[in-house]
Amino acid sequence: MNILESRAFQTQIPSAPRWLGLAGVLPFVWGAISAWSGELARPVADWLGTGFIGRGLQLTYGAVILSFMSGVLWGFACKAAQPKAPLLFSLSTLPALWAAFLLASAAPMQPILLIGGFVALFGLDIMFFRYRLTPDWWLKLRALLTALVLACLGIAA
Numbered sequence: 001m002n003i004l005e006s007r008a009f010q011t012q013i014p015s016a017p018r019w020l021g022l023a024g025v026l027p028f029v030w031g032a033i034s035a036w037s038g039e040l041a042r043p044v045a046d047w048l049g050t051g052f053i054g055r056g057l058q059l060t061y062g063a064v065i066l067s068f069m070s071g072v073l074w075g076f077a078c079k080a081a082q083p084k085a086p087l088l089f090s091l092s093t094l095p096a097l098w099a100a101f102l103l104a105s106a107a108p109m110q111p112i113l114l115i116g117g118f119v120a121l122f123g124l125d126i127m128f129f130r131y132r133l134t135p136d137w138w139l140k141l142r143a144l145l146t147a148l149v150l151a152c153l154g155i156a157a
Contacts, residue, residue: 031058063099070096
C-alpha cells in the first residue's frame with residue numbers, strides 16, 4: 001500500500017487542526033507576497049520594520065515552525081516502544097537544530113536551506129506516521145501544509 005492509499009488519506013482532518021494549521025501558513029504567504037511586491041511591503045516595513053516582510057520574515061518564522069515541529073515530534077516519540085524510542089527522540093530534535101544553525105549562518109542560501117528543512121521534516125512526518133505514532137489524519141494535514149509552505153518559500157527564494 002502506498003502512502004496515498006493509507007489511512008492518512010481516508011481520514012478527515014479535524015476542523016481545529018486544519019484551520020489553525022492553515023492560519024499558521026499565513027506568515028509564509030505574506031512573506032512570499034511581500035518579497036514579490038515591494039509596493040505592498042513598503043507600508044508594513046515602514047510601520048513594523050523589515051523583519052516583518054519577505055525572506056526575513058520567512059526565515060525567522062520558518063525557524064520557529066521547525067522548532068515547534070521538533071516539539072510535536074518529541075511528543076509522538078513518547079508513544080514509541082523500545083528499541084525505536086531513542087532513535088525517534090533523537091530524530092525529533094533535528095528540525096530545531098536545523099533551524100538554529102540556519103539562523104546562525106550568514107549563508108546566502110538560507111532560503112534554500114529552509115526549504116530543505118521543511119522537506120526533511122515531511123520525511124520525519126512520514127516516518128512517525130508509518131510507525132503509527134500520529135493521528136490518522138496527521139499526514140494528510142502535513143502534506144497540505146508542507147506543500148503550501150514550500151510554494152511560498154519557493155516564491156520568495
